[in-house]
Amino acid sequence: MKHLLIDGRLVETERTYPSLNPATGEEFDRAPDATTDDAERAVxxxxxxxDTTDWATDRQLRIRCLExxxxxxxxxxxxxxxxxxxEVGATRQLTHANQLDVPIEIFRYYAxxxxxxxxxxxxxxxEIRGQTHRRWIEKEAAGVVAAIIPYNYPNQIGFAKLAPALAAGCTVVLKASPDTPLTTLALGELIAEHTDIPPGVVNVLSSSGVEVGALLAAHADVDVVTFTGSTATGRKVMEAxxxxxxxxxxxxxxxxxxILLDDADFDLAAMFAAFMICSHAGQGCAITTRLLVPREHHDEIVEKVAANLGRVTYGDPSDPNTYMGPLISEKQRDKVDAMVKRAVEAGAKLVTGGERxxxxxxxTPTLLAGVDPASEIAQEEIxxxxxxxxxxxxxDDAVRIANDTIYGLSGGVQSADPERAIALARRIRSGTFSINGGNYFAPDAPFGGYKQSGIGREMGVAGFEEFLERKTLAMVVG
Known part of the structure; x- marks a missing residue:
């Protein structure tokens, strides 16, 4: 069993709760269940x-610790x-990409x-009233950060919050997802045992309920809250x-x-769309879950996508040949299945999949055709x-449909004409966008959304500056 990290010490708890292997549904270990008292001690x-150490001002110490x-x-x-x-159900091949290996480089980037x-x-x-005034801006650490992360990409999202916060000189309380606690607690153990990060600078908690997260979001001694999760929960965090x-x-x-424009390579685009929706079993906030196609080519493209979904290998995530692993929990699978059933009742055609x-x-990889753009399955995250x-x-119709949602996180377009594709991309209200398969995900690329997909940016220089305050100073010099 892993431990909490509080004030430089690895801490056991009286209460624990099970961590399940989503590929089997069985318990494989237990996680410490932090109380609100533990959270208070961490804050x-x-x-x-x-407030009392030189962490926020010692740039060389921070660089060394990040390295x-x-x-x-x-x-x-x-x-x-x-x-x-x-614990996460991520496939082995995905851990060699965005689930682990690529995110590790976030720490090197910020160092x-x-x-x-x-x-x-x-x-x-x-010059003011005959005197010369020198003016300048100093950038300072924002303070104590509460970082609350979800289950789907705990390494990537945890690293993307922790690394820039530490680089900026902040101190952090990192709260793991209840569904993937041990993966995040392992990071805390590495910090405690293999770095010179001073006690209290990083604290890592796990808990089975919502009380700890609620306390962190509202705590008077927390200066910044960084949260990744559902829009509904994000509203509650913002209110707190x-x-x-x-x-x-x-x-x-x-x-x-x-968006597949009428001059796109439909074979290539169908393969891309099929494998994208199955990446980490669709458990990604930026995954393109709506496929917009020219009306006259709808049936042709649906057939091609269905054929590619049939090629997706799913099963044991530890097998290097497995492309798609499980959903995180029975609760999440119930939600997905219920939304698919309601979509069919609302008039969508179930082409393939829809099975536990x-x-x-x-x-199973699932394809719904002829979907009404105003329907639940086209409007709500699944x-x-x-x-x-x-x-x-x-x-114009494609742009209208793509933008007709409360969200604005990502998207993509496929076209044989790069200028046409770029022009369309600039009309989409989203924080990231892929043109002809372009990959925007990297430590130096800001990530975040428009509208109700969020506030602010992670990664890149923008992600670093989320954790800085700016102080304007002026002095008479002559």
């Missing part, structure tokens, strides 16, 4: 570390890989950024944080559209391997 430790943590993650990567496969990032900025001198006007970063839901597979929490095909009449 107090982070507050003390920020140490990067090295520890690389050296213990195989252990973390096996844990991620078992390198911190070396040269200007923490001061000179403004022009001004508003009581003391703390800074809030939210990375929330998505209902992203992949046991043991574990597997759900977080499962379910693709909704929606016909459109022309480019």
């Amino acid at each position: 107090a430790a982070a507050r003390r570390a920020f 140490q943590l990067h090295t520890a993650l690389v050296e213990h990567g195989d252990e973390l890989r096996e844990l991620t496969i078992t 390198d950024l911190l070396r040269d990032y200007p923490m001061t900025e000179e403004l022009a001198e001004v 944080a508003s009581k003391n006007l703390k800074r809030v970063f939210l990375e929330l839901g998505g209902k992203s559209a992949m 597979v046991d043991p574990g929490y597997f759900y 977080f499962g391997p379910v693709l909704a095909v929606i016909p459109f009449d022309d480019d």
Whole structure:
């Protein structure tokens, strides 16, 4: 069993709860169940570390610690890989990409950024009443950060919050998802055992209920809340944080559209769309879950996508040949299945899939055709391997349908004409966008959404600056 990390110490708890292997549905270990008292101690430790140590001002210490943590993650990567496969249900091949190996480089990126990032900025001198005034801006750490992460990509999302916060000089209380606690607690153990990060700078908690997260979001000693999860929960986090006007970063839901223009390579696009929706069993906020196709080619494209979905291998995520693993829980599978059934009742055609597979929490790759763009399945995030095909009449109609949602996280377009594709991409209200399969995901690329997909950006320079305050200073110099 893993331990909480509070004030530099690895802590056991009286209460524990089971962590399940979603590929089998069986318990494989138990996780510490933090109480609100544990959370209070973690916040107090982070507050003390920020207010009374030189963590926020010692740039070289922060660089060294980020490099140490990067090295520890690389050296213990195989252990973390096996844990991620078992607890998250991520496939082995996905851990060599966005579930583990690519996110590890986030720590190196921010260590390198911190070396040269200007923490001061000179403004022009001004003359006021015969005196010369020098003016400048200094950038300072924002303070104590509460970072609350979901189950789907716990390594990537946890690293994307922790690394820039530490680089900026903040102290952090990182709360794991109740569904994937051990993967995040393993990060805390590496910090405690393999880095010089001072006590209290990083605290890592896991809990089975909502009380700890609610406490962190509303706590008066927390200066910044960074939350990734559903839009519904994000609204509650924002409401809790508003009581003391703390800074809030939210990375929330998505209902992203992949648009196939009439000059696209339909064979290539159908393969891309099919395998995208099955990546991590569709449990990704930026996955394109709506496929917008020219009306006159609807049936042709549906047939091609269905054929590709039939090629998706699913099952044991530890098998290197498995492309798609399970959903995280029976509760999530119930949600997905219920939404598919309601979509069919509302008039969508179930082309393939829509079946549970046991043991574990597997759900077959699912294709719904002729979907009404105003229907639930086209408007609400599903977080499962379910693709909704929606016909459109022309480019303007495609843009209208793609933008007609409360979300604005991601999307994509396929076209033989790059200029046409770029012009359409610029009309979509989303924070990220893929043109002809372009991959925007990397440590240096800001990630986040428009509208109710969130507030702020993660990764890149923008992600670093989320954790900085700006102070303007002026002094008479002549």
